[in-house]
Structures are given as structure tokens and as C-alpha cells.
Amino acid sequence: MDDKEENRTVIEAEVPMGTVHPGALEPYRLRLFVEDEIVRDAEMTVGVNHRGVERIMEGLPVEKANSLTEKICGICSNIHIWNSCRVAEIALGIEIPERAIYIRIIMGELERLHSHLLYLAHGCEVLGHETFSMRLFYIRETVMDLLGMIGGNRVQYGSAVLGGVRPRCELDQTRIQKLTEGMDLIEEKLTAFADRFVSDPMVMSRITGVGVTSAEDALRLACSGPTLRATGVKSDLRTEMFEYDPFEFDVITHEDGDVKSQLLMRVFENFEAIKIIRQAIRDLPEGPITNRSWEMKDVPITKSYVEAPRGTLYHSYALEDGRVRNCVIRTPSMANIGAMQYSAIGHHITDAQLCIVQCDPCFTCTDRAIQIIKI
Amino acid sequence: MDLIYSLIAVIGTLVVSFIVSLFLPGIERKFIHARIQQRVGPPITSPGIMAPIKFFFKQTITPESPMPRLYNALPLISLIIIVILLLFLIPEMYFLGALASIIAIVGLLKVEEIMYMFMGSLSKSVLSVRMPFPDLAKGAAHPETPRSFFEELSSLRAFRLIAFGSFPLYIALFVSVAMAGSIYLSDIIAYQQTHGPILFTVAGAMGAIVFFIGYMILLNEYPFSILKGKPDVVEGPYLEYAAKYRAYVYMTRGFLMFTLATLFATLFLGIAPNILNPSFIITLIVALIFPMLMAVMSAFSPIFTYKQFYPTVAGVSIIGVLAIVAAFL
Numbered sequence: 134m135d136d137k138e139e140n141r142t143v144i145e146a147e148v149p150m151g152t153v154h155p156g157a158l159e160p161y162r163l164r165l166f167v168e169d170e171i172v173r174d175a176e177m178t179v180g181v182n183h184r185g186v187e188r189i190m191e192g193l194p195v196e197k198a199n200s201l202t203e204k205i206c207g208i209c210s211n212i213h214i215w216n217s218c219r220v221a222e223i224a225l226g227i228e229i230p231e232r233a234i235y236i237r238i239i240m241g242e243l244e245r246l247h248s249h250l251l252y253l254a255h256g257c258e259v260l261g262h263e264t265f266s267m268r269l270f271y272i273r274e275t276v277m278d279l280l281g282m283i284g285g286n287r288v289q290y291g292s293a294v295l296g297g298v299r300p301r302c303e304l305d306q307t308r309i310q311k312l313t314e315g316m317d318l319i320e321e322k323l324t325a326f327a328d329r330f331v332s333d334p335m336v337m338s339r340i341t342g343v344g345v346t347s348a349e350d351a352l353r354l355a356c357s358g359p360t361l362r363a364t365g366v367k368s369d370l371r372t373e374m375f376e377y378d379p380f381e382f383d384v385i386t387h388e389d390g391d392v393k394s395q396l397l398m399r400v401f402e403n404f405e406a407i408k409i410i411r412q413a414i415r416d417l418p419e420g421p422i423t424n425r426s427w428e429m430k431d432v433p434i435t436k437s438y439v440e441a442p443r444g445t446l447y448h449s450y451a452l453e454d455g456r457v458r459n460c461v462i463r464t465p466s467m468a469n470i471g472a473m474q475y476s477a478i479g480h481h482i483t484d485a486q487l488c489i490v491q492c493d494p495c496f497t498c499t500d501r502a503i504q505i506i507k508i
Numbered sequence: 509m510d511l512i513y514s515l516i517a518v519i520g521t522l523v524v525s526f527i528v529s530l531f532l533p534g535i536e537r538k539f540i541h542a543r544i545q546q547r548v549g550p551p552i553t554s555p556g557i558m559a560p561i562k563f564f565f566k567q568t569i570t571p572e573s574p575m576p577r578l579y580n581a582l583p584l585i586s587l588i589i590i591v592i593l594l595l596f597l598i599p600e601m602y603f604l605g606a607l608a609s610i611i612a613i614v615g616l617l618k619v620e621e622i623m624y625m626f627m628g629s630l631s632k633s634v635l636s637v638r639m640p641f642p643d644l645a646k647g648a649a650h651p652e653t654p655r656s657f658f659e660e661l662s663s664l665r666a667f668r669l670i671a672f673g674s675f676p677l678y679i680a681l682f683v684s685v686a687m688a689g690s691i692y693l694s695d696i697i698a699y700q701q702t703h704g705p706i707l708f709t710v711a712g713a714m715g716a717i718v719f720f721i722g723y724m725i726l727l728n729e730y731p732f733s734i735l736k737g738k739p740d741v742v743e744g745p746y747l748e749y750a751a752k753y754r755a756y757v758y759m760t761r762g763f764l765m766f767t768l769a770t771l772f773a774t775l776f777l778g779i780a781p782n783i784l785n786p787s788f789i790i791t792l793i794v795a796l797i798f799p800m801l802m803a804v805m806s807a808f809s810p811i812f813t814y815k816q817f818y819p820t821v822a823g824v825s826i827i828g829v830l831a832i833v834a835a836f837l
Contacts, residue, residue, distance in 0.1 A: 146656035261811030
């Protein structure tokens with residue numbers, strides 16, 4: 134008998150959840166190993182939604198490939214197309230007009246707002262608090278309307294094209310006015326929600342001290358984005374992105390690393406997003422929104438990292454005859470799967486989904502490549 | 509003449525109660541949940557009437573169960589038990605003696621609770637099925653762990669509910685027994701006709717609160733919804749019910765809501781359900797108020813885990829015991 138066999142622990146029961154489960158927004162498989170309804174081990178498997186986007190992108194003209202990346206995610210479609218364009222822009226040395234950068238930032242932060250609000254609504258739904266969930270969805274509607282106004286769609290509203298933003302996304306005075314009013318409304322409603330949320334003893338009892346991930350564990354598990362920041366680690370790629378240089382904002386962190394920290398951290402991050410959007414509207418420079426004067430050339434594999442609403446998003450590809458080669462995309466949820474599994478251990482089975490949801494999973498985008506193991 | 513009067517009273521009360529009970533889920537969802545959540549909500553007849561009618565005309569499935577016939581029969585058995593329970597509350601049935609007493613009511617409610625255990629243990633839905641070969645995805649650390657189904661989890665939780673979860677309801681039932689000094693419903697009603705409703709005493713008010721919490725626990729409503737909850741066991745014991753059997757489930761729940769409210773009106777207001785008695789309108793009002801209060805509470809609550817459930821049940825049970833002590837004083 135080998136060491137592995139000897140060290141094997143006996144677990145009372147396995148509760149398989151998924152790939153289809155009403156508590157999960159997306160299909161994934163969760164195996165919970167439980168003793169008296171307390172999770173002793175958890176195993177999570179994604180791979181149901183593999184669509185092979187990188188393979189489809191292979192050989193496509195770069196403009197077409199970029200627009201395809203928007204389809205990777207239904208929640209953060211804009212950041213994908215932005216980052217994909219960014220790869221080519223870095224590789225080809227394309228200068229982006231300042232006004233286009235500001236519009237990209239506005240779209241990016243609006244996307245962060247709607248993504249975080251969706252996250253909070255989903256969290257409340259898994260908590261069983263449908264009223265909070267509904268109210269958050271109502272707040273999110275304002276953001277969706279603004280995204281639809283600028284991008285033309287509610288889901289596929291990506292603004293970036295090579296060298297700038299789409300003409301559709303130009304901001305005139307009417308749109309700026311609506312954005313300003315929208316930010317005021319969201320701030321007011323979100324503040325009211327946050328007050329009500331933190332003063333609810335039943336909700337606080339459900340989320341305090343549940344799904345704790347320490348800063349050391351979060352770093353060991355290679356977490357990224359808000360999931361990492363909620364453990365107290367001050368890590369935000371926006372502080373390193375040149376696009377965000379003109380903007381003042383705080384990197385929000387929470388110390389506890391539990392569900393409460395994860396939820397509240399995103400509430401406060403929404404206020405920072407509103408702050409950035411207001412600065413962008415106030416200082417929006419005049420000028421063109423697209424730079425058409427660039428030349429295509431062959432470039433080696435180029436990488437770009439951006440801070441997506443869920444964490445670090447990575448895109449890389451090479452260009453040959455204006456076509457994409459060797460594309461690789463890595464979404465933030467891939468980095469956070471470890472924390473999802475880890476944080477569920479030691480908690481009640483009802484809290485398991487909550488521990489997963491707290492890391493803001495988006496598995497459909499995460500299904501990039503699969504490895505088949507022969508059994 | 510008396511016999512005809514009694515027959516009309518019994519049958520009329522059951523029929524009217526059944527019709528009203530069909531509207532209760534709709535009232536709960538349309539007028540409370542939807543209004544609180546600022547949405548339109550379903551038509552009032554949808555959850556309690558139209559949905560069961562629709563289900564009656566749907567094709568049924570054979571559930572994954574060792575005893576599918578018994579499993580499918582359980583909601584109907586539950587419905588019959590609740591009908592019997594309501595029957596014993598009607599004054600014309602008090603001649604049955606011990607059957608029209610608190611002991612019989614407790615017994616019937618316990619049988620109702622045991623039904624959830626049976627439902628859970630007799631169902632194995634596809635939601636928990638795993639691969640028919642050793643599941644080694646990502647190198648599972650526990651390959652030989654026995655599989656558990658959501659319904660099995662629900663069944664275990666139903667056992668816990670029987671063991672301690674439904675304490676508040678049963679303790680509240682005995683507040684009126686302590687006040688009236690009798691387990692018979694006829695004596696409890698007679699006591700209240702002489703001394704006024706038990707609800708308006710200190711012990712009665714405390715008992716009413718405890719009863720209400722017990723009512724929510726027995727109906728598995730948020731936040732006490734441990735038998736069925738979206739984050740883990742989904743529909744719990746009801747997972748495999750389809751077509752007419754699911755219609756029975758819906759009807760049973762509505763009727764249980766009405767019957768428990770009627771029980772409250774009998775024990776705490778001294779008003780027994782009788783269609784031929786004008787005070788029946790108060791029973792109907794109580795039957796409407798209870799689901800509405802429950803809907804308000806559930807709309808503003810998350811689901812409890814045992815961490816919140818145990819202390820709540822313990823605290824409410826203590827209040828119930830204090831109410832009984834106060835009743836003796």
C-alpha cells in the first residue's frame with residue numbers, strides 16, 4: 134500500500150452538486166465531502182462550456198479576432214475586447230487619442246459597477262435574501278441603461294477598436310448629462326442599500342466569519358482582483374495601467390477575508406468606480422476618438438494584463454500578415470478557483486455555495502483549454 | 509335536522525377552507541413578496557390554483573425511487589392528514605372525544621412531519637447523480653466516499669426538525685392547555701367563551717409569538733427553510749414530484765397554511781371553524797394574516813443554517829416554556 138493509500142481519510146458522504154444546480158449561475162461541478170453537513174473537502178471542476186475561442190481566433194484578421202473576444206463573457210465583454218485591442222496596440226505601437234482612453238475608462242468602470250452589482254445580487258440570492266437581490270438588480274438596471282446608451286447593447290457593449298473607440302461610443306453633452314445623473318442615482322441607492330445591508334443582524338450573522346481566506350492563503354492560492362484585496366492584500370492592476378494615471382482613486386482592501394469582507398469590499402469599490410467615472414466626465418478631453426494612422430506588421434507574442442472586474446485578465450497573441458497567431462486568454466476566475474475550494478472547507482453545506490460565490494466566479498469565460506486525463 | 513346541520517357545517521367548512529387555501533400562496537407572493545420587491549408578481553390565482561390545474565394535465569414521470577408508487581402517494585397522504593386535522597377542529601366533530609384534543613393534533617402534525625422524511629429517503633433525483641465510474645477528475649482525494657443525494661440530506665434535516673425544530677409549535681399548543689386545564693378542544697373553547705380569548709393574556713401573547721415561529725418552521729418558509737433551499741438541497745423532498753403529484757404538493761402546502769391558522773384561531777381566540785357561525789369570518793381573517801406576516805418576515809430574511817437555526821429555536825422554545833409557566837400562574 135503506497136503512502137497516498139495510507140493517508141486517505143474516510144469521509145462520511147459526498148454531495149455532488151452540478152453541473153446544473155439552481156444555486157449556481159453557471160454550469161460547474163462541485164463535489165463536497167461532508168461529515169454531518171460540514172464540508173471537509175471540496176473539489177471543483179469546470180470544463181462544461183469550453184468553446185475554443187483561442188482556436189477560432191487563430192488565423193483571423195486581428196480586427197475580427199478582437200471583436201470575437203467580446204463574446205467570451207456576457208458580464209465583462211468590454212474588458213475582453215479592450216485588452217485584446219491593447220495587445221495589438223502595444224505590439225504595433227499605436228497611440229490612442231486621449232479622449233478614447235477616457236471613454237474606455239468610463240466603459241470599463243461602468244462594467245465594473247454592473248459586474249459588482251450582479252455579484253452582490255447573486256450573493257444575496259445565495260444567502261436566500263431575495264429582496265436584497267431584487268433591489269440590487271434594480272440599481273444595476275441604471276448601469277445597464279447607461280451601457281446600452283453608449284455601447285448600443287446591454288450585453289455586447291464593447292467600445293474598443295484598434296486605435297480608439299467605436300464612433301457609436303462618442304460622448305455628446307446629452308450622454309454626459311445622463312451619465313452624471315446616473316452616477317448620482319446609483320450612489321444614492323447604493324448608499325441606502327449598504328446602510329440597510331450592514332445593519333441587518335440576520336444577514337451579518339450568515340456572512341461574518343464564513344469562508345475565511347487569509348492573506349497568506351490567498352497569495353499561496355494565486356488569487357487575484359477583489360478576491361485577493363478582500364483578504365487585505367493591496368493589489369490592483371489599475372494602479373499600474375497607464376490609462377488610469379490621470380485618475381485618483383483608492384484601492385479598497387478589507388482585512389477579514391470572509392464573505393462579509395468580499396461583499397462589502399465590492400460595495401466600496403463601486404463607490405470608487407463612480408468616483409473615477411465622475412473624474413473622466415469632468416476632465417473628458419476634446420479631440421478625435423480613433424487613431425487610424427498605423428501600419429500592420431508582423432510582431433512576436435505580446436502580452437497585456439488589465440484589471441477586469443473579477444481580477445487580472447490576460448490576453449496574448451502574435452501577429453502574422455495581420456492575422457492572430459498563438460492566442461492565449463486567461464480569465465480571473467481561473468486564479469480564484471483555488472480560493473473557492475479552500476474557503477468552503479470547515480463550513481456548513483449551505484454556506485458552500487456562498488463560499489464559491491464570494492470569489493465572483495465566471496466559469497463560462499474560464500473554460501479556455503481542457504486536458505483529458507486517461508483513466 | 510341536527511344531523512343535516514352538522515353535515516352542512518362539516519362539508520361546507522372543509523370546502524370553503526379548501527377554496528380559500530388555494531388563494532393563500534397567491535396572496536403571499538402577489539401582495540407581499542412582489543410588493544416588497546417592487547415587482548409585478550404573479551396573478552393571484554397562479555401559484556395556488558392555475559399551477560396545480562396545469563400540473564394535473566401534464567405528463568408525469570416515474571421518479572428515481574426504490575418505491576415510486578409510495579413516493580408519489582405521499583403528498584396525497586399528507587393532504588388527507590391535514591384534512592383530518594381540520595375536520596377534528598370543527599365543533600361538530602368534538603363528539604369524537606380524544607381525537608378532538610391537543611394530543612391528536614400533535615400526533616397528526618408529527619405524521620405530517622414524518623412525511624418529509626419519507627419523501628426525502630424515497631427519492632434519488634438526477635441532480636445528485638455522479639459518474640458510473642470512479643470519479644478521478646483533478647485527482648479526487650476521496651474516491652470511495654459514499655454518495656449522498658440532496659433528498660437524503662433533506663430527509664436527515666426533516667429528522668432534526670422532528671427532533672427539535674418543531675418544538676416551538678408544540679409548546680405553543682400547550683399554552684392554551686395550561687390555561688384551560690384540559691386537552692380537549694371543546695373545553696379550551698368553552699374556557700375562552702367564559703374568560704375571553706387566551707391571546708389577550710400575557711401567556712397567550714407569548715404563546716402566539718411562539719406559535720407563529722413554529723408555523724413558519726413547519727411550513728419550511730424562509731428563514732427556516734432548511735428542508736428546501738436554493739443554495740444546497742434545492743426542492744429537497746419534493747425534487748422528483750411531477751405533474752399531478754406536484755399539484756398535490758402545492759395544494760397540501762396551501763391547506764396546511766390555512767389549517768394551522770385555523771388551529772391558532774381555535775386555541776388562542778376560542779373561535780372554532782364553522783361555516784354556519786358568523787365568527788368564521790375571523791378564522792378567515794387569521795388565515796389571511798398569518799401567510800401575510802410570514803411573507804413579510806421571509807422577504808426580509810436570509811436562509812438560516814444550523815448556526816442561526818439552533819439558537820432561534822432554543823430561544824423561542826424558552827419563551828414558549830415561560831408562556832406555559834405564566835399560564836399556570
